[in-house]
Amino acid sequence: MSKETSAEEKILTAARRIFENKGMSGARMQEIADEAKINKSLLHYYYRSKQKLFEAVFKSAFNTLSPQINTILSSDKDICEKITDFTYNYTSFMVKHPYLPNFILQELNRNPEFVTELISSKNIPGMKKFKNQIKEAVKKGKIKDISAEQLFINILALNIFPFIGAPLLKGFLETSDKEFKVLLENRKTEVADFIIQSIKL
Amino acid sequence: MSKETSAEEKILTAARRIFENKGMSGARMQEIADEAKINKSLLHYYYRSKQKLFEAVFKSAFNTLSPQINTILSSDKDICEKITDFTYNYTSFMVKHPYLPNFILQELNRNPEFVTELISSKNIPGMKKFKNQIKEAVKKGKIKDISAEQLFINILALNIFPFIGAPLLKGFLETSDKEFKVLLENRKTEVADFIIQSIKL
DNA sequence: ACATTTGCTGACCATTTGGTTAAACTGTTT
DNA sequence: AAACAGTTTAACCAAATGGTCAGCAAATGT
Numbered sequence: 001m002s003k004e005t006s007a008e009e010k011i012l013t014a015a016r017r018i019f020e021n022k023g024m025s026g027a028r029m030q031e032i033a034d035e036a037k038i039n040k041s042l043l044h045y046y047y048r049s050k051q052k053l054f055e056a057v058f059k060s061a062f063n064t065l066s067p068q069i070n071t072i073l074s075s076d077k078d079i080c081e082k083i084t085d086f087t088y089n090y091t092s093f094m095v096k097h098p099y100l101p102n103f104i105l106q107e108l109n110r111n112p113e114f115v116t117e118l119i120s121s122k123n124i125p126g127m128k129k130f131k132n133q134i135k136e137a138v139k140k141g142k143i144k145d146i147s148a149e150q151l152f153i154n155i156l157a158l159n160i161f162p163f164i165g166a167p168l169l170k171g172f173l174e175t176s177d178k179e180f181k182v183l184l185e186n187r188k189t190e191v192a193d194f195i196i197q198s199i200k201l
Numbered sequence: 202m203s204k205e206t207s208a209e210e211k212i213l214t215a216a217r218r219i220f221e222n223k224g225m226s227g228a229r230m231q232e233i234a235d236e237a238k239i240n241k242s243l244l245h246y247y248y249r250s251k252q253k254l255f256e257a258v259f260k261s262a263f264n265t266l267s268p269q270i271n272t273i274l275s276s277d278k279d280i281c282e283k284i285t286d287f288t289y290n291y292t293s294f295m296v297k298h299p300y301l302p303n304f305i306l307q308e309l310n311r312n313p314e315f316v317t318e319l320i321s322s323k324n325i326p327g328m329k330k331f332k333n334q335i336k337e338a339v340k341k342g343k344i345k346d347i348s349a350e351q352l353f354i355n356i357l358a359l360n361i362f363p364f365i366g367a368p369l370l371k372g373f374l375e376t377s378d379k380e381f382k383v384l385l386e387n388r389k390t391e392v393a394d395f396i397i398q399s400i401k402l
Numbered sequence: 403a404c405a406t407t408t409g410c411t412g413a414c415c416a417t418t419t420g421g422t423t424a425a426a427c428t429g430t431t432t
Numbered sequence: 433a434a435a436c437a438g439t440t441t442a443a444c445c446a447a448a449t450g451g452t453c454a455g456c457a458a459a460t461g462t
Contacts, residue, residue: 007439021311025227029420039441044421069373102310108368109303110222115372127374144398149374149384150391153363156370161358164365167309169357171316172270173350174328183350190351197345198399208409230450240411245451 008046010036012056019057020099023106027054061104062118068093072155074125079137080196083155087192090159095184101163127152143199151199158191209247211237213257220258221300224307228255262305263319269294273356275326280338281397284356288393291360296385302364328353344400352400359392 005013014036018027029050033040047053068090075082094101108114127148134148162169162184170180206214215237219228230251234241248254269291276283295302309315328349335349363370363385371381 023224023226023307023311025224026311028418030418040420041422041442042440045439048421050420073373099310102306105303105365105369106224106307109300109365110224110227112368112371115368119372124373146395147387149376150387150395152374153366153370153384153388154359154392154395156366157358157362158355160366161362162354164306164310165354165357165361167313167316168306169354170313171320172274172325172328173353175350183354186348186351187354191355194347194351194355194399198395229448231448241450242412242452243410246410249451251450 007036007038007042010038011043011046011053012060015053015057016060019054020061020103023103024050024054024110058104058107058114059118061100063122064097065100065104066118066122066124069156070125072152073127073130079133079143080200083195084189084192086155087159087195088188091162091184091188091191094160094163095181098163098166101160105160105164141201144201146199151195155195158195159187162187208237208239208243211239212244212247212254213261216254216258217261220255221262221304224304225251225255225311259305259308259315260319262301264323265298266301266305267319267323267325270357271326273353274328274331280334280344281401284396285390285393287356288360288396289389292363292385292389292392295361295364296382299364299367302361306361306365342402345402347400352396356396359396360388363388 011032015027015032018032018035022028022031027050029043030040032053033043043053047056068086071089072082072086075085077085130152131148134143134146134151137143138145166180169175170177173180173183175183212233216228216233219233219236223229223232228251230244231241233254234244244254248257269287272290273283273287276286278286331353332349335344335347335352338344339346367381370376371378374381374384376384
């Protein structure tokens with residue numbers, strides 16, 4: 001915002017804002033330029049094309065989301081503590097960036113090959129460790145028998161969906177934005193309880 | 202597909218297909234015309250504009266999804282049976298229409314006022330009945346104390362998210378399309394178990 | 403058989419949009 | 433102060449895109 005921020009940075013910030021709520025095809029280069037308060041040509045000066053600019057934004061967004069998900073797979077914490085922590089941290093973070101999950105999943109659905117590209121380039125930990133952790137916990141009788149995959153899906157679903165489905169949920173629940181925020185606030189702890197309740201013996 | 206299907210119908214089918222995986226702004230009228238194998242002008246003959254055509258597709262899609270969600274709110278079944286049925290029916294249906302949830306939520310996020318419009322026009326049952334059902338069940342000691350809103354969010358999250366998040370999940374889980382389909386198949390019953398496990402005393 | 407409505411198409415148009423280019427401006431080096 | 437490199441802008445451009453329109457074709461009515 002200040003005069004000090006470089007043009008390149010201003011562009012990225014503006015592009016983030018526009019792409020995140022209009023998507024790749026809905027965004028206009030002119031609109032991004034206006035948002036950044038610079039000339040449209042400057043966009044092409046720093047990023048050669050719309051596609052390139054978009055990729056910069058997308059990768060940056062994905063690299064914000066994916067480390068959080070990775071903590072589930074790679075942290076050494078106890079499974080229950082892991083769930084509690086993730087739920088709290090993820091929801092806290094997403095309340096501040098509510099468009100992020102929608103943006104990422106949207107473009108991922110439109111362009112599924114992105115995933116393989118991004119996941120193979122970044123060091124995604126893989127399921128092995130998490131699978132072992134669940135298998136161990138089941139064997140030791142700490143939790144009920146559940147597949148690591150399904151548990152993983154459930155954890156993500158319960159945490160991510162409220163942000164993607166917000167407009168739908170607000171409609172069906174007949175809640176105002178404020179009331180919905182309260183619901184989200186409560187989920188920071190309730191979701192973990194819900195999951196743990198379901199897997200503990 | 203056959204010669205018998207009217208042009209109007211062919212257009213709607215083609216538009217559905219294109220809009221569902223490119224979104225409003227990503228779809229091209231020419232592309233829809235090609236898909237329907239008719240002249241582009243005919244699109245404007247039956248539907249005056251891209252916007253109108255899109256709205257026809259969107260409403261049709263929303264009217265496919267919303268009755269399913271309504272069953273949670275309005276059916277008279279026992280809460281557990283309701284969850285079991287919904288989980289099975291919804292997932293079965295979505296496996297055949299995997300783009301639907303993503304399409305609807307995408308456009309709803311871009312255009313949140315759609316919800317109020319659609320929900321007020323259609324007879325959405327409202328939360329009252331469901332809230333009472335939960336309150337009753339809690340009082341009778343059938344289930345643990347949980348807010349109807351949170352339970353509702355959780356049910357939708359666990360059922361809808363796997364379809365919206367499919368590319369992301371496939372990436373992290375390192376599963377092929379086939380393996381992922383198996384996971385979805387298992388969810389038809391496992392999700393209900395998961396939820397019920399979590400709310401029962 | 404003729405007229406009239408209805409369905410359908412090719413050619414065309416105005417605007418939008420991503421992208422280019424040459425020139426101007428700014429700060430730094432010589 | 434002149435030369436130079438990096439940054440920014442206005443003016444343009446070609447292609448794409450949503451939309452129109454006059455007319456053809458095929459039913460439908462009389």
